[in-house]
Amino acid sequence: xxxxxxxxxxxxxxxxxxxxxxxxxxxxxxxxxxxxxxxxxxxxxxxxxxxxxxxxxxxxxxxxxxxxxxxxxxxxxxxxxxxxxxxxxxxxxxxxxxxxxxxxxxxxxxxx
Amino acid sequence: xxxxxxxxxxxxxxxxxxxxxxxxxxxxxxxxxxxxxxxxxxxxxxxxxxxxxxxxxxxxxxxxxxxxxxxxxxxxxxxxxxxxxxxxxxxxxxxxxxxxxxxxxxxxxxxxxx
Numbered sequence: 001x002x003x004x005x006x007x008x009x010x011x012x013x014x015x016x017x018x019x020x021x022x023x024x025x026x027x028x029x030x031x032x033x034x035x036x037x038x039x040x041x042x043x044x045x046x047x048x049x050x051x052x053x054x055x056x057x058x059x060x061x062x063x064x065x066x067x068x069x070x071x072x073x074x075x076x077x078x079x080x081x082x083x084x085x086x087x088x089x090x091x092x093x094x095x096x097x098x099x100x101x102x103x104x105x106x107x108x109x110x111x112x
Numbered sequence: 113x114x115x116x117x118x119x120x121x122x123x124x125x126x127x128x129x130x131x132x133x134x135x136x137x138x139x140x141x142x143x144x145x146x147x148x149x150x151x152x153x154x155x156x157x158x159x160x161x162x163x164x165x166x167x168x169x170x171x172x173x174x175x176x177x178x179x180x181x182x183x184x185x186x187x188x189x190x191x192x193x194x195x196x197x198x199x200x201x202x203x204x205x206x207x208x209x210x211x212x213x214x215x216x217x218x219x220x221x222x223x224x225x226x
Contacts, residue, residue: 001171006154034214043116043202043217044155089154099170100215102147104154 002027004092006103014111019080021106023090024072030092033066033073034100038087047088048075080110114139116218118203124224125193133188133221135203143206144186145170145215146178148199155202161186193225 003026013019025033034049048064050057050073056065061080066073073092077084090103116137125131137144145160147170157170161180175197177189186205190197200222204215 004154036214036217041219043204043219044215045217046214049214091155099157099160101157101171102155104152 002030002092002094002101004090004101004103006090006106008106009104010107010109012109012111013080015080015082017080019077019084019108019110021075021088021090021108022072023074023092023103024070025092025101026071027092027094028068028071029094032093032100033064034091035062035064035075036089036091036102038089038105040086044089077108080108082110082112084108085110114216116203116205116216118201118218118221120221121219122222124226126226127194128192131190131193131223133190133201133203133223135186135188135218136184137186137203137205137216138184139205139207139216140183141205141207141216142183143208143215144180145204145206146176146186146188147202147204147217148172149202149220150199158188158201190223193223195225197223198225199223 006023031052036044037047038044063076087105091100093100146158147155156172159178161167203218206215207213
């Protein structure tokens with residue numbers, strides 16, 4: 001089955017810096033790659049997603065890039081703000097997102 | 113307000129005592145799913161449902177049951193809980209499979225089995 005690895009497990013940046021979180025997946029048939037943000041005491045929230053027929057997608061300060069050949073995808077957050085501090089999860093699926101496999105999460109800390 | 117509601121938020125129980133965690137969504141979503149979250153393991157899917165009376169196993173279904181008799185409800189049943197089922201549980205629902213829909217997650221149920 002699918003296996004998703006996520007790095008780093010923790011990431012500390014200064015406000016205004018960029019942050020990059022990387023994930024690799026094992027199943028070449030995977031075609032859907034969402035990213036979720038989880039704030040303390042809350043459930044994960046979808047922040048951006050991409051399908052395998054697209055190499056890059058951007059939404060304001062966040063962007064996701066996908067390299068199908070290397071089977072990895074990354075989340076890029078520019079101009080980070082303290083409210084970006086949270087745990088971020090990547091995920092992958094080859095059957096639509098009903099059967100998503102998640103990475104182990106990255107705790108992002110943005111210091112003022 | 114569109115939301116997924118789980119109850120209870122916190123639950124401490126003893127080994128072997130049957131329990132049910134309820135999940136309800138008010139968005140008329142077809143797809144629903146249960147995940148458990150454990151430190152260092154991320155979120156792992158327990159069961160999912162694509163419609164009423166249609167359910168399937170996720171990656172860690174052992175020890176759990178689900179039912180989908182109505183579109184809005186998707187309860188998680190632990191017939192005989194064990195300490196290794198101590199975890200944070202999330203219910204989620206979705207409208208469809210198009211990009212951008214994704215899952216809407218509930219606020220979680222923290223279960224402790226002693």
